[in-house]
Amino acid sequence: MTQDEVLNEFRAAGALLEGHFVLSSGLHSNRYLQCARVLMDPQRAARLCAVLAEQVRAMVTGHIDLVASPAMGGVVVGYEMGRQLGVPSIFFERVDGKLTLRRGFDIAKGARVVMVEDIVTTGLSSRECIEGINAEGGVTVGAACLIDRSGGKADIGVPLAALTRLDIPTYAADKLPPELAAIPAIKPGSRGLK
Template identity: 45%
Template structure:
């Protein structure tokens, strides 16, 4: 069994400070999966472990789709480990869209993969685009789960702010449960601290 938290810590990918998350919420902790995935051997190892969980579930997948940019490396490696096609959505005029000649066939079974799932907002944007094109989203996956949504085999239940559907599985390697605050309730802001955004949007 891989020690996912140790892997993140060893490469300096488990950050402490004051961070603005993609969801708009604030947190004193941040997972920078790009630091983990910059080593191809580590990326392959993590993807193979995640693929093992997915295969054990018996779920049938034709394609892995990731929302750009954060999910690209994780999604590609997962697709390679599963032996299926990989595509990605990207923002155009603020909307997640399939471009670059990508398409899906009617009924094509698609797994949405992120590097990290917090509320699942970006994953759901990608899922809606896939389903509008006629594909069938069969589940979600991520290297790390921030503990807002319930993952397969996890002990924590979904919180009200989770945007993923309860009738589709979420596969992830580990839960990382950190404090998350609305901006107006953030104690770090109350102390005069300014959040930084080290993720894929705005930096």
């Protein structure tokens, strides 16, 4: 799938947003990829994840036991990736800020796990989820996301498959370009929500 084809799916879903956004990392950006709008269409989700699952199969040597994702953004894409890879899918959710397994989910010791995210920006959420997987006794054999918007610069410590990589600028809150500072910021994600 070419980058244009991936972005056309996002465009068709109304998921390529422009404005002033505060990201999960606290960095600011003039663009936001609203994956929830992409994944709300089961057929579109299946189309995209079929391609991503193929990439994961080619990337990971050996078998895969489980997909694990960080909530919220990772839940739907993780489920569809589990379906495409033929393995169960579980998610970590934040309890007092820490990604935690709840709802009776567990990871068998030595299970070979693929961490699945919707978006990678700094890679912090992915690294937190991988830490959680490994702390539960799993072995993270690879990772996948719909879009790596770090342009491939984020290092999450395991190989990362992505439908496409974009290099989208981000800014610290005290280093905003004037055109961004002039627009009120919104924070679409759920990290830190009260």
